[in-house]
Amino acid sequence: MQAVSKVAIIGGGVIGGGWVARFLLNGIDVALYDPAPDALVKVTGLIDNAERAYDELLGIHRPPKGTLSLAADIETAVRGADFIQESAPENIDLKQSILAEIDRHAPTSALICSSTSGLRPTDLQKNLSYPERFMVGHPFNPVYLLPLVEICGGEQTSADSKSRAAEIYQSLGMKPLVLRKEIDAFIADRLLEAYWREALWLVKDGIATVEEIDDAIRYGAGLRWAMMGTFQVYRIAGGDAGMQHFLSQFGPSLKWPWTKLMDVPELDDDFINLIAQQSDDQAGDLSIKELEQIRDTGLVGFLKVLQKLDWGAGEVLDDYETALKASRPTAELDLQHPLPLFKTNIKSDWIDYNGHMTEHRYLQLFGETTDELLTYIGMDAAYLADGHSVYTLETHLRHLKEVAQGERVSVTTQLLGLDSKRVRILHVMTLDRSEEVLATAEQMLMHVDTNAGSASEFGSGLAAPLSTIWSAHQHLQVPNFTGRGIRALNG
Structure with missing residues (x-):
């Protein structure tokens, strides 16, 4: 895959700022150009939201953050860039002018993508000297969390450019959807517009408020859509006979005049004010930032559930996290000290009714540290497949300090004994x-022959690195609290 070390983002609004955050949090340096005087303030807020979400989503697997610079002009922003994402307002004349300037100053090897949600790439690439490298890369808000990006090339876009862009987006944890044909508004927005038109009519005709329409989605179809698209949902609705039965049973209803998809209600001042007032009522006292954080927390939760199922967007997340783990440099550890094996932040769903990390999460973090130790000494998938593993025989855990959501913690590991x-x-x-000590856990681990179901000696692959660590750690001071169980109440 083409290596990307510097990206230029042109336009730092909600979408452009979301792109800044996604690239930065993937360890890529970003140059931002936006003429608005408060551009950096707005983008910084989006980056803060993104970091909060990525701490929940990826934890320690997140790469070191890239560097953000604010460019004085487009020429400066695109200088030396490998990839350029334009996210200016949806005005075709403005976009054509900006893209022509990008094309004039960007390295000829750089790809240029537009975040436009509806303009055709053929129209946007008219004035470019290198139109073959230009295409639409249409994301969804929040860009730093939602994986879908629609790639649509124009008449002069090369297949190689689309393929390269798809690889880059995929490396960011995204799901690139490359359109087979160029079309206005691409795929997702055309579907959303159909829903949006009908929703506006329902408000206009007094059938429902904006909150009731949102409830109809979030308590019903929206929950299914996070798992399966419309066609797969309807396939299930057809029972064992599948889609063919569903279409034969419900297809005739499509001819009934239920919807007003070809008409648009007049967005006059009265109607706009009605929608705005209902939207204000729906939000109550929640600010936009608070709504964004509620949205992001929910999306992270959905993504993590889908990851456990290895399904849909969760499959994309799992592939992304696996790639991040594989790309992490293996640190050379100083064996003369306890091993710094694990770091993480405290997630929101680890917090109990007292506002601090709940007790079983301490054990979870220590268990993950044990896994890191076993990985470090060489217990990999091949070792497990060969019929050997390491089991925990005993754990003594001490809770010493409370820890709140968002705090960052580290765990070190010391060998106390080996046979x-x-x-x-x-x-x-x-x-x-x-550097306060929050908790400690003393564990006894045993090597097991999983085929025989009994203890066995460490294989040479694990025995050698363990012996190397133990030869250093046996000279370390052993804390006086080790080797003890829970005291008797009257002891």
């Missing part, structure tokens, strides 16, 4: 900002 079948370890969790 041919067992290893005794100590995990210590500390708060990054103060």
Whole structure:
């Protein structure tokens, strides 16, 4: 895949700022050009939201953040860029002018994509000297979380350019959908517009308020759509006979005059004010930032559930996280100290009714640290497939300090003992900002022959690295609290 080290974003509104956040949080340097005086303030707010969401979504697997620079003009922004994403307002004359300037100053090898939600790429590439590298890359808000990006080429766009763009977007954790034909508004927005037209009529005719229409989606079809698209949902509705039965049963109803999809209600001042007032009532006291954070928290939760099912957007997330793990450089650890194996932030769903991390999450973090240790010494999929593993025999966990949502913590691991079948370890969790000890866990692990269902000696693949670590750690000071169980109440 083409390596991307610098990206230029032209336009820093909601969409452009979302692109800035997605690229930055994938470790890519971004140059932003936006003539608005408050552009940096607005983009910084979006980046903060994105970081909060990525901490929940990816935790320690997130790469180091790229560097953001604010360019004085388009020429400066695109200088040396590998990839350029234009996100200016939906005005064809403005976009054509901006794209022509981008094309004039960008390296000839750079790809140029527009975030337009409806303008045809053939119209946008008319004045370009290198039109073959231009296409639409249409995202969905919030750009830093929703994976879909529609790629639509114009008449002069090369197949290679579309393929390269798809690879770049995919490396960012996105799902590129390459259109087979150029069409106004592409695929998703055409579907959304049909729903939007009918929703406006329902408000205009007094059938429902904006909140009731939103409820009709979020309590019904919207929940299904996160899992399956319309066609797959209707296939299930057809029972064992599938889609053919569904269409024969419900197809005739499509001729009934239920919808007004070919008409648009007049958006006069009275109608606009009605919708705006109902929208204000629906939001109540919640600010836009609060609504964005509620939306993002919900989306992260949906994505994590779908990831467990390896389904839809969750499959994309899983592939993305796997790629991030594989690309992380393997640090050379100093064996003369406890091993710094694990870092994470405290997620929102780890918090209990007291506002701090709930007790079983401490064990989860220590368990993940044990997994990191086993990975470090060489217990991989091949080792497991060969019929060997390491099981936890005993854990003694001490809760010492509370820790709140969003805090960053680290866990170190020290070997306390080793024989041919067992290893005794100590995990210590500390708060990054103060190095306070939050909790400790002492564990006894045993090597197992999973085929025989019994203890066995460590294979040479694990025994050698464990011996190397133990030869250093056996000289470390052993904390005086180790080796103890829970005291008797009267002890």
